[in-house]
Amino acid sequence: MAAERILVVEDNEKNMKLFRDVLEAKGYTPVEATTGEEAVALAAKHAPDLILMDVQLPGIDGVEALNRIRADDRNPRVSVLALTAQAMRGDRERFLEAGFDGYISKPVDVLEFVETVRRHCEGEAGE
Amino acid sequence: MKERTAGWLTSLSAKYIVLFVLLVGVPVVATSVYLLYSSYQDNKRALIGLQEAKARALAEQVGQSLTDVVNRLEAIHASDLSAAERELVLRPLLLTEPEPTDVFYLDAHNRHVTTLGASQSDGGTRLTLPTLSEKAFEEASSYLYISPLFQLHDPEGFAASALIVAVPENMGSGGVIGERLYAQIFEELIGGTHFGKSGYAYAVDSNGRAITYPRGIPIRSKGEAQVAAAAVKRLPQVADALRSAADNGSATGRSFRKQDVLTAWAMVKPAGWRVFVEQPESAAFAPLKGKIWRTALLLAAFIVGAVVMSILLARRLVDPIRRMRLAAARIGAGAYDERIELERPRTVAIRGRPTGHTHQERVRSIVAIEPVRDHHRQDDLGALADDFNRMAASLQESHAKLEQKVEERTLELQAALEQLAEKTRELEIASKHKSEFLANMSHELRTPLNAIIGFSQVLKQDLFGPVNAKQEEYLDDILSSADHLLSLINDILDLSKVEAGQVELEVAPFSLREALERGVVMVRERAIKNGIDLDLDVDPGVGVVEADERRIRQVVFNLLSNAVKFTPTGGRIDVSVAQQNGYVTVAVTDDGPGIAPEDQERIFEEFQQAEHEAPRPEGTGLGLALSRRLVELHGGHIWVESQPGAGSTFAFTIPLKSR
Numbered sequence: 150m151a152a153e154r155i156l157v158v159e160d161n162e163k164n165m166k167l168f169r170d171v172l173e174a175k176g177y178t179p180v181e182a183t184t185g186e187e188a189v190a191l192a193a194k195h196a197p198d199l200i201l202m203d204v205q206l207p208g209i210d211g212v213e214a215l216n217r218i219r220a221d222d223r224n225p226r227v228s229v230l231a232l233t234a235q236a237m238r239g240d241r242e243r244f245l246e247a248g249f250d251g252y253i254s255k256p257v258d259v260l261e262f263v264e265t266v267r268r269h270c271e272g273e274a275g276e
Numbered sequence: 277m278k279e280r281t282a283g284w285l286t287s288l289s290a291k292y293i294v295l296f297v298l299l300v301g302v303p304v305v306a307t308s309v310y311l312l313y314s315s316y317q318d319n320k321r322a323l324i325g326l327q328e329a330k331a332r333a334l335a336e337q338v339g340q341s342l343t344d345v346v347n348r349l350e351a352i353h354a355s356d357l358s359a360a361e362r363e364l365v366l367r368p369l370l371l372t373e374p375e376p377t378d379v380f381y382l383d384a385h386n387r388h389v390t391t392l393g394a395s396q397s398d399g400g401t402r403l404t405l406p407t408l409s410e411k412a413f414e415e416a417s418s419y420l421y422i423s424p425l426f427q428l429h430d431p432e433g434f435a436a437s438a439l440i441v442a443v444p445e446n447m448g449s450g451g452v453i454g455e456r457l458y459a460q461i462f463e464e465l466i467g468g469t470h471f472g473k474s475g476y477a478y479a480v481d482s483n484g485r486a487i488t489y490p491r492g493i494p495i496r497s498k499g500e501a502q503v504a505a506a507a508v509k510r511l512p513q514v515a516d517a518l519r520s521a522a523d524n525g526s527a528t529g530r531s532f533r534k535q536d537v538l539t540a541w542a543m544v545k546p547a548g549w550r551v552f553v554e555q556p557e558s559a560a561f562a563p564l565k566g567k568i569w570r571t572a573l574l575l576a577a578f579i580v581g582a583v584v585m586s587i588l589l590a591r592r593l594v595d596p597i598r599r600m601r602l603a604a605a606r607i608g609a610g611a612y613d614e615r616i617e618l619e620r621p622r623t624v625a626i627r628g629r630p631t632g633h634t635h636q637e638r639v640r641s642i643v644a645i646e647p648v649r650d651h652h653r654q655d656d657l658g659a660l661a662d663d664f665n666r667m668a669a670s671l672q673e674s675h676a677k678l679e680q681k682v683e684e685r686t687l688e689l690q691a692a693l694e695q696l697a698e699k700t701r702e703l704e705i706a707s708k709h710k711s712e713f714l715a716n717m718s719h720e721l722r723t724p725l726n727a728i729i730g731f732s733q734v735l736k737q738d739l740f741g742p743v744n745a746k747q748e749e750y751l752d753d754i755l756s757s758a759d760h761l762l763s764l765i766n767d768i769l770d771l772s773k774v775e776a777g778q779v780e781l782e783v784a785p786f787s788l789r790e791a792l793e794r795g796v797v798m799v800r801e802r803a804i805k806n807g808i809d810l811d812l813d814v815d816p817g818v819g820v821v822e823a824d825e826r827r828i829r830q831v832v833f834n835l836l837s838n839a840v841k842f843t844p845t846g847g848r849i850d851v852s853v854a855q856q857n858g859y860v861t862v863a864v865t866d867d868g869p870g871i872a873p874e875d876q877e878r879i880f881e882e883f884q885q886a887e888h889e890a891p892r893p894e895g896t897g898l899g900l901a902l903s904r905r906l907v908e909l910h911g912g913h914i915w916v917e918s919q920p921g922a923g924s925t926f927a928f929t930i931p932l933k934s935r
Contacts, residue, residue: 163727167734174739205719234722237715237769255726256762259733 153270156180156197158188158214159232160206164255168201168232168262175263177270183207185214192218196225199269201253204233204244212247219248228269232257288597289590296586301579308571316564320538323560324526327471327540331553332524334477335542337465341374342546345441345455346420348372354381354390355449362390369455376455377428377438378406384450386413393456403430406440406456416442416452422547425459425485427498435498436460437487459487466551467491473562475555482548484509484518490554493532507532513539517550531556596657600664612672618653618661710776714769721765729758767898771882774905781824781909783934788821788828788860789814792851795832799840808840809848818855822933827906831914834899835864835926842924843868855932859912863927871918879916880904903928910934 155177159165165181172179180195182188185206192200200218204211215229228250233240236254244252253265348369354362362381369379370393378393386408394403408416408423415421421442428438442454462479467488469477476491486508489495493504508514513529524542531537536557541550596618606614630638653661735743736751743751773779796812803810821828839849843866850865871879882901900914907914912930 161723161727164723164730167727167730171730171734171739174734234719234726235715236722237718237773255722256729256758257726259730259737262730 152176152178153198154178154180154195155266155270156182156188156191156195156200157232158182158185158200158202158206158211160184160203171259171263172266175266177266185209185211185217188214189217189221192224192227193221197227199266200227200229201232201266202229202249204231204235212244215248230265230269289587289594292590292594293583293586296589297579297583300582300586304578305575308575312564312568312571315567316561319561319564323538323555324540327475327538327553327555328524328526328542330469330471330477331540331542331551334466334469334479334553335524335544335549335551338462338479338544338549338551339546341462341465342422342441342544345374345376345457346443346546349441349443349453349455350446352445352453353447354445354453355383355447355451359390363392366390366392374457374461376457377403378456380406380454380456381445382408382413382442382452382454384417386410386452389451403428406454408440408442408452408454412440412442413452416454417444417450419444420546421452421454424483425481425487427501428456428458435501437485437501439481463488469553471553472555472559474559475553477551477553478508479544479549479551480508480514480518482518484514487549490532490552504532513537513541513552513554514550517541517552528557529554593657596653596661600661603664603668607668607671612668612675615665615668616661618658707776707778710772711778714772714776718765718769722762725758725762725765729755729762732758764898767902771898771902771905774902774909779906779909781827781934783822783824785820785822786825788818788853788862791825791829792832792853792862795829795836796851798833799836802837803840803849806840806843806847807845808843810840810851811849812851814853815855818853818860821860821930823910823930824906824934827909828930831903831906831928832862834903835862835928838899838926839864839866839868842866858932859929860932861927861929863925865923865925867923870920870922871916871924872920876916876918880914 155172157165157168157172157179159168159181160183165183169179169181180191180197182191183206185208188200188202188206189209191197202211202215206214209217211231211233218224218227218229229248230251230253231244231249232253232255233244234255235244241252241254251265251269253262352365352369354365357365366379366381370376376393378391378395380391380393381389383389388405388407391405395405396402408421412421412423421440423440423442425437425439427435429435437459438456439459440454440456442452445451445453466477466479469475471477477488478490479487481487486505489504489508493507495501495504511529511532513527516527516529517525522543523545524540526538526540529537529539531554537554538557538560539552539554541552543550596616599616599618603614603616629642631641632638732751732754734740736748736755770779792812792814796810800810836849836851843849847867850863852863852865854861854863880900882898904914907928907930910930911934912928914926914928916924916926918924
């Protein structure tokens with residue numbers, strides 16, 4: 150099954166390009182946001198099937214964006230994965246605790262990345 | 277501290293005074309009493325001596341009177357004379373002193389032959405005839421008879437004491453010549469005696485009957501005479517004297533008025549009478565009494581003077597001591613500026629030449645009372661006060677120094693504490709900054725790596741068309757370099773966190789065997805590729821340990837990957853685990869090139885590897901440094917045993933239960 154809309158929030162141009170190309174190549178429809186505010190707006194507008202959220206962003210950060218998206222009752226329940234270069238010990242636990250549904254550390258392994266996205270889009274339990 | 281408010285009469289000065297008075301008073305009183313007593317004794321002895329002499333003299337005189345009487349009687353012979361002739365011989369006797377009442381001649385049969393005198397007068401005042409008893413006659417005719425006193429009543433009833441003296445008639449006729457005499461004849465001699473102011477004399481016969489009476493005893497009638505005689509006889513000194521065999525003596529007796537008297541007596545030899553010379557003690561010692569009074573008065577004045585002197589002296593001695601004590605107490609209470617000033621007693625100075633008109637003015641012009649404060653006391657107490665003041669001054673000085681020092685030190689300490697607090701704040705900030713920096717570093721390095729690795733993998737996976745062999749080889753090189761870079765970043769961050777003290781161990785029980793097996797699995801592929809024999813030998817006793825599993829696995833992996841890296845093809849690696857005394861030891865032994873002794877410590881430092889000939893094996897150079905930090909964090913240690921060419925053994929040991 151394809152054509153799921155995936156909101157990718159990423160402020161780094163190169164990385165955005167990588168994720169977009171990989172997701173498109175795998176048949177997804179990426180929607181791009183480069184700031185937290187934009188992510189909140191696009192989440193409301195497009196009702197994506199999955200959100201991949203960078204954490205360290207200009208303006209509000211990923212965690213705040215997540216909270217705002219979750220706080221908006223009009224949004225359907227959507228999985229939000231942290232996609233972050235904050236990969237030090239304890240970061241993973243920290244983000245899961247903050248409400249993310251999954252955690253992908255940068256640099257990503259492309260195969261693992263694709264697999265994780267697939268799993269979440271198919272609504273499999275766990276990460 | 278509260279000052280004791282004792283006056284100058286403190287116990288110390290009281291002691292001084294008592295001591296002083298005892299020292300002065302006791303000897304003076306004792307000496308005075310002794311002197312008075314011996315003076316009394318001397319006085320008494322002297323008085324008694326005088327009285328005795330007087331008594332002896334009186335006795336002598338009385339005796340002489342009696343002897344005169346006896347002599348004139350013995351001179352008379354009557355038996356060979358006619359009655360007329362005898363009368364002629366005897367009559368003159370009536371006229372001689374002492375004057376007899378009667379003169380008589382008794383024949384050998386005690387019969388009156390001739391009697392002349394008062395008993396023969398015709399004037400109507402005739403007395404009784406003097407007679408002798410048989411016994412008296414016998415005594416008289418044999419030698420001498422002096423009769424006891426008896427009462428002679430004149431015809432008018434007036435009583436007087438009288439006595440009879442009789443001697444043998446000197447022709448040997450056996451008759452007796454005698455006289456009767458009034459005892460009164462001795463009155464003038466004895467009764468008239470004065471001795472001192474109130475001394476007197478009296479005499480008694482051998483029966484104690486008064487011959488003369490003590491002066492002052494009233495004898496105006498027969499009755500009174502009898503009472504007086506009885507009183508004299510009862511006097512103790514009279515009885516004593518009559519009992520005594522001695523010729524004279526002295527005693528303290530009583531007067532008939534019951535006064536104490538000094539008595540001296542002497543015996544009148546021929547008659548056995550006693551003559552007493554007496555005076556009342558009160559009169560005898562009257563001069564002495566005055567002396568005693570004067571002495572006592574003088575003594576009292578002297579002692580009062582001594583007390584006053586001692587009080588003054590004690591004041592002068594004790595007052596400075598008391599003042600020093602009070603000053604010491606005040607210093608003890610913190611008044612370090614306390615000093616004492618002992619004044620010299622006021623002195624009077626004579627200055628210049630007298631001026632002025634009146635005497636008073638002239639005296640006033642030259643006499644000046646020295647100002648007190650200028651004159652410091654010069655004696656031992658003054659020296660003591662000086663020493664005391666010097667001590668107080670040095671105490672004050674050192675106290676001031678001490679306070680200043682304490683203040684300085686306190687300020688220094690405060691400054692140091694502030695500095696320390698500032699440093700701590702700075703350190704906290706620095707630590708926070710460092711953490712933030714590390715997190716940022718990690719983030720910023722990983723972000724570009726994400727693109728490098730991601731794009732390389734995309735290419736390698738032919739997502740956008742196939743790559744040729746050479747391109748694929750390059751992609752592999754890019755990926756392995758990126759992996760190396762990533763592990764370098766991870767190691768640096770780990771090491772930095774450990775060094776910054778920001779690593780907290782997540783201690784939990786886990787199976788060491790499993791952890792080791794997982795480590796071996798991770799390097800086995802590469803070992804096999806290099807033809808290395810990898811063997812794990814876990815002691816059966818090794819089970820669960822409590823430690824940070826991820827960190828221990830990190831260490832194990834580091835040691836294993838190092839071993840695989842440095843062991844040449846066809847080599848051998850042995851991993852062994854042993855447990856002893858609450859510690860487990862993991863050892864990884866290879867048969868690689870070994871490490872020179874000089875390198876063995878160095879390799880645990882950052883970015884250090886043993887010297888190698890090229891090619892230098894890849895590695896961050898941080899693995900052992902990080903491993904050492906992690907093992908030490910667990911309370912264990914890590915070391916290497918190696919000889920060049922004989923392989924190496926890297927081992928670490930950790931407690932079974934880490935904190």
